[in-house]
Amino acid sequence: MATFQIEGGQPLKGEIQPQGAKNEALQILCAVLLTNETVKINNIPDIRDVNKLIDILSNLGVKIQKLGKGSYSFKSDELNLEYLESEQFKQEGSGLRGSIMIVGPLLGRFGKGYIPRPGGDKIGRRRLDTHFEGFIKLGAKFRYNKEERFYGVEAPDGLKGTYMLLEEASVTGTANIVMAAALAEGETTIYNAACEPYLQQLCKMLVSMGANIDGIGSNMLKINGVKELGGCTHTILPDMIEIGSWVGLAAMTKSELTIKNVSWENLGLIPNTFRKLGITIEKKGDDIYIPAHKEGYEVQSFIDGSIMNISDAPWPGFTPDLLSIMLVVATQAKGSVLIHQKMFESRLFFVDKLIDMGAKIILCDPHRATVIGHNFESQLKATTMTSPDIRAGISLLIAALSAKGTSTIHNIEQIDRGYEDIDGRLRKIGAKITRL
Structure with a gap:
């Protein structure tokens, strides 16, 4: 069983090309x-x-x-x-x-x-x-x-x-x-x-x-x-789930990233859903540009002032594969958000790892979690964890890259199932990550 060792808290910068879907x-x-x-x-x-x-x-x-x-x-x-x-x-x-x-x-x-x-x-x-x-x-x-x-x-x-x-x-x-x-x-x-x-x-x-x-x-x-x-x-199209992962990574690490050749017309609600968390996403040709969020990002609320609710649905609704990313990104937002995973009943069971890192999350039931953002006033803390599936694995990796200290993630074969040369590509934009 392979392992990632990550020294978090490092801002990243550069361009990244998404893999095929x-x-x-x-x-x-x-x-x-x-x-x-x-x-x-x-x-x-x-x-x-x-x-x-x-x-x-x-x-x-x-x-x-x-x-x-x-x-x-x-x-x-x-x-x-x-x-x-x-x-x-x-x-x-x-x-x-x-x-x-x-x-x-x-x-x-x-x-x-x-x-x-x-x-x-x-x-x-x-x-x-x-x-x-x-x-x-x-x-x-x-x-x-x-x-x-x-x-x-x-x-x-x-x-x-x-x-x-x-x-x-x-x-x-x-x-x-x-x-x-x-x-x-x-x-x-x-x-x-x-x-x-x-x-x-x-x-x-x-x-x-x-x-x-x-x-x-x-x-x-x-x-x-x-x-x-x-x-x-x-x-094959570029992978929309990987594109969303890079957006979340940029926001959580306060990094300036450009995601190349994303096929904007096939991203559906993904850009606007990240904008609901206050993340700035700019369209430059067929690229996505995310500026460094030095001042953080603030969750929007609904028109009537009620708490933001982000949920999945069949296309053209928001893809369930990115809800894990949204949840981890929300841990450092300003404000609160309800993450509602409607389609799979066990996909939120990795939040205990984030709670161990200092995140404020209330797991309401197998389908819903309320996240109270830190607004970067309290940085996540490094820990040792195990990847349960592909999407939870990349979410934990993003959390580790934003956390203070050195984190260890076991069972990274789960991440390798869905992300090509993830550690090599992260190192090229400045991440301190080692495969053991």
Whole structure:
């Protein structure tokens, strides 16, 4: 288990380039299974979760060639489908939640797909019902081996387009169903579909491969199935979660940072939500500029004067992946804020670490925490802690970089799952961080 040692309280300065989006990459990589032609993908982040999925694709028989930093070609013309029922796959697939999205393209193209019960962040119950209910409505038969915790769907006679209303606007569930429906017979309508930029990117990629999809960017998608899809070249968006992480880091450390090439049109509510905490965010071309907040930052209040409430929601609402960042940034704001994590019931369970560092936080219940900001009058204190998941891990890292003294963070493999060369990139802008 690797560890970060951080000497906090150092102001940072410089430019930082966001990595490719993790959540988009996991979808896009699974889509290469839909065709036997070559697919080229650019801006793939070099992170643990994505590299695990690339290894799974390679073991499945996908021919993979690295073309340069972040650029690969994939050709799925000779797949070994027996690998899907092997012990090796059961072990490798169960360690990566994103592996669930190989089922849709395999089901659409070959009429069958299997997956071990996937792992991932321990942030609460994350159901797979949306995925499999969608497959069943397309005509697939579902089976689950309880002893081996293994899921399977089969459609030997092919998939048939249909209308479906999703119970929840699951991003990965929508992506999986869209990939299966792209090769189904007839028209599929998906209502209450997720419409995150990453899902839009997947749909645009499929269209470039020959798919027929209407309603991209809305919560109603119509897919007219085609017999086959071809190759394409696709470039992944910058990671909006990492961009938000850098904004929070700049504010907490009173640092002057420029975040390069952020794709402003795909950031949604993220800039304005940080502004609610009083953080100055300037648009310079396609860059974000954050000045050093020497005088701190003050939380806004609602028009009627009531306490600010920041909560998550499906896109175009505020992404739940950034609520942990908002919470840690609020610890040094002037004023109070209620953080309401609606979508996952265990994502706030890292606040005890922040309380140990001197933060004033009241954990109301598994979904809500009230933060009373210090206004930098009392600096957070260094401590030793363990990263429970990706987003809590980066939040604790930001807290440690702002704290007085030397902090230690264990289990940083969780951070490496979502952030590329995080310590190397932080050192380039002045952070004192060592990987042990």
